[in-house]
Structures are given as C-alpha cells and as structure tokens.
Amino acid sequence: MNPPYVIGLMSGTSLDGIDAGLVEFSPARPSGQLLHTAYASYPDDLRQQLLAIHITGADELHRAAQLANRLAEAYAQTISTLLCKAKIPPQQIQAIGCHGQTVRHRPDAGYSVQLVNASLLAERSGIRVIADFRSRDIAAGGQGAPLVPAFHAAAMRHRSAHRVIVNIGGIANLTDLPPAGKISGFDCGPGNLLMDAWIQQHLGERYDRNGTWAETGQLLPSLLNTLASHDFFSMQPPKSAGREQFNMDWLKLCLSGNEAPEDVQATLLALTAGAIARAIETHCSSAEEVYVCGGGARNGALMRALKGAMPNRLVGLSDNLGVDADWLEAHAFAWLARQTLLGLPGNVIEVTGARHPCILGAIYPA
Incomplete structure (x- = not known):
C-alpha cells in the first residue's frame, strides 16, 4: 500500500503566487508531514488581471472564466514541478486540495468566490481535485473563513x-x-x-x-x-x-x-x-x-x-x-482535502459561525 499522499495548493489574498505542498498522512502523524514544496510566482499580467476582477467591471463572467482556466494551468504546472522534485507519480496522490484564488468574499450576501477551473486541473494533473471549500460553510450560515x-x-x-x-x-x-x-x-x-x-x-x-x-x-x-x-x-x-x-x-x-x-x-x-x-x-x-x-x-x-x-x-x-511557517496554509489545505476524503468535517463552528460542522469541498474526479 502506498502512503496516503495529498497535495495542498494555496494562493492567498496577497496575490504573490502559488504554494504547493506534498503531505504524507499516517497514524503516527494524522495531521500530516510536509515532505516537499514548490512555489511559482504569478506573472505580472496575471496578478494585475486578478486585482482588476476584484472590482465590478465589464464582461466579468468571461474574464473570470478565462482567469479560472489560466489558474488551473498554472496550478497544474506547479504540481508537475512538485512531483518531479518528489519523484512520485500522479497515480500515488490521493487528491489535490485546491483553495483557488479569492476574488470576492461576501458571506453577508451568501457567497465567496475562489477562482479555479477544478475540472481542468483534474484533467491536466491526472489527480482528483477537491475545491470550493468555503461554500458549504456559508450555506450553513457561516463566514466560510477562516478555515485553517x-x-x-x-x-x-x-x-x-x-x-x-x-x-x-x-x-x-x-x-x-x-x-x-x-x-x-x-x-x-x-x-x-x-x-x-x-x-x-x-x-x-x-x-x-x-x-x-x-x-x-x-x-x-x-x-x-x-x-x-x-x-x-x-x-x-x-x-x-x-x-x-x-x-x-x-x-x-x-x-x-x-x-x-x-x-x-x-x-x-x-x-x-x-x-x-x-x-x-x-x-x-x-x-x-x-x-x-x-x-x-x-x-x-x-x-x-x-x-x-x-x-x-x-x-x-x-x-x-514543527509546522513550517512558509507552507502552513498549503499543508492545511492538504489536511482539509484529507478530511473531505474521510467524510469528516473541516470547519470549526465557533470560528466560522456555521450552524453545524460540515464536510467541506466539492470533489472533481481525475
């Protein structure tokens, strides 16, 4: 049996780039051990387009969909770099926990948008993807954040x-x-x-x-x-x-x-x-x-x-x-994806304000 490996992907509000972490889970380390990491900075034009879509503007649906596709391609390339470094084939990875790029956070209006085309990421990587972690908590009356x-x-x-x-x-x-x-x-x-x-x-x-x-x-x-x-x-x-x-x-x-x-x-x-x-x-x-x-x-x-x-x-x-300060959020989203696979809640209701614990994320098969 291969160890349960999960990849965590995080691209945060700072819009600096992509953090990817390969995490191994075991009975001795149920919160996981970070084995390998990879980072890719956002090109300036992508960063500017992501900044621009935070503000209401023309043709938002098309721009958002194109950005989601571009992010999926960038995430897939970062995962490829990570797996080459780790010398582990995609078939040994249980899942990718992908936070996506937040461009609108409005729990007061009942939604939070993290851009990524998770289906395209699953297609490009050959690995099951778990994304859209925040929506389930918001549906239960929570803020959808923080989840870490x-x-x-x-x-x-x-x-x-x-x-x-x-x-x-x-x-x-x-x-x-x-x-x-x-x-x-x-x-x-x-x-x-x-x-x-x-x-x-x-x-x-x-x-x-x-x-x-x-x-x-x-x-x-x-x-x-x-x-x-x-x-x-x-x-x-x-x-x-x-x-x-x-x-x-x-x-x-x-x-x-x-x-x-x-x-x-x-x-x-x-x-x-x-x-x-x-x-x-x-x-x-x-x-x-x-x-x-x-x-x-x-x-x-x-x-x-x-x-x-x-x-x-x-x-x-x-x-x-024992938790690397630079990679904690990537590690955390690998853990959250693992919770989803195990059918366990990933939110803390005292933190988000949700009415009850929820299994978070939507699963996109490879």
Whole structure:
C-alpha cells in the first residue's frame, strides 16, 4: 500500500503566487508531514488581471472564466514541478486540495468566490481535485473563513499550554487554542495586504522585504488612529475580511496627501501588529504562547513589533512547533482535502459561525 499522499495548493489574498505542498498522512502523524514544496510566482499580467476582477467591471463572467482556466494551468504546472522534485507519480496522490484564488468574499450576501477551473486541473494533473471549500460553510450560515484553524487545532494544540496561532497573509487571522474546551478564531484585520500595495505603488516592489522600508519611516499616530477606527475592528467574532474592507481606495481616503510614503508604511505595519495584539488581549487574554505563520512571519520588523506589543507572552514562529511557517496554509489545505476524503468535517463552528460542522469541498474526479 502506498502512503496516503495529498497535495495542498494555496494562493492567498496577497496575490504573490502559488504554494504547493506534498503531505504524507499516517497514524503516527494524522495531521500530516510536509515532505516537499514548490512555489511559482504569478506573472505580472496575471496578478494585475486578478486585482482588476476584484472590482465590478465589464464582461466579468468571461474574464473570470478565462482567469479560472489560466489558474488551473498554472496550478497544474506547479504540481508537475512538485512531483518531479518528489519523484512520485500522479497515480500515488490521493487528491489535490485546491483553495483557488479569492476574488470576492461576501458571506453577508451568501457567497465567496475562489477562482479555479477544478475540472481542468483534474484533467491536466491526472489527480482528483477537491475545491470550493468555503461554500458549504456559508450555506450553513457561516463566514466560510477562516478555515485553517481546524488544522491549527489538529497540528499544534497542547494539552497544558494556552496557545494562539497567528497567520499573517494578506489578511491576518488568529486561532485560540486553550488546552481544554472549545477553540475559536477569526480574521483580525489586514496582514500584508496594505503594506504590499503601498510599497508596490511607491517603490515598484511586491513586498517590503523584512520590513526594511517601514523601519526607515516614523509612526504617524493620527493616521494610525484613523485606520484603527475602521468598523471591522470593533465587530465581534465570528468575522472575516478581505479586499472588500481593506484596500487602497480606503487607505487613500484616510490620508491627507502630505505624508511621507515611508511613514505611511511604518504606520501600516503598526496597524497590523496592533490589531493582532489587541485581538489576542481582548479574546484570548490568558494565552501564554503566540506562534506566527504566513508571509508576515518572515518580516523581521513586524515580528519585533508583535513582540513589543505583547511583552508578557512568548512570541515565536510555528516552525518551533514543527509546522513550517512558509507552507502552513498549503499543508492545511492538504489536511482539509484529507478530511473531505474521510467524510469528516473541516470547519470549526465557533470560528466560522456555521450552524453545524460540515464536510467541506466539492470533489472533481481525475
């Protein structure tokens, strides 16, 4: 019998590219062991088209369908690279857990759209695909997000230490893992999304490597207070966010126009760190340990800001718990696909607000 291998695919709100992880599941490691990874960055034109379709425009259905096809081709190529690296044939892979690319997240209107042509991906890869993870939770009255907390609980909960896992992608979210009782979690605000967009506009860089540019600026207290007054921050969980709430148009409305660009970047970093720290203090006040994953985990300035905002808590990386901070979400969607195959729920109702646990995802045979 071949080991149960599942591939997880993640392309997040930051629109930087595709993370693919090959995960092996076993009785000794039911949450899975990440064996191999592959990354492919989005070409600039694809990234711009994905950004554009976030906004209502002409011929949306055709543009969305064409983008779904293009994403499927890109995902299939990334999987081919991954399997070549692993020296494993497609026939040994149980499934691909594909998150797809979120272009509209409107649980308030009863839907969330993650673009991918899953049928085309199954055809190109020769592997069964599980996609559309969010819709079932939304149908049950949930937010459809965040979904990764269920994996956090499976992989990183401790029987005596109270932990919080913070994922900083385009949006930041947290999972509260008390040693006993119910877990909880929610999106707590912008992660890298605004910082990435701001540096792209001013320096032409996709992201602020290690927060170096932000550290050349000065915090603007008045701007920080304005940004932090967004209604989302005062909402009670369960809640989720995306570009619908936090985007460049909203940021520009908060600016006077006289700010130095590097000062705005420093303030955006402080906004992300402060929102995370306040959410933990408000909703997870007895937590002793905070572990960070996602792209923001590699931003040294942001990590220092988080540690400064939570001096009485241990703040580290999920790497310290044996889960690679860079690949956690790809690993998580492999685990969620495995849950689907086993007929087990993948949502946490205390996190999403759904009325009941649900088996997530739609299955597209190879």
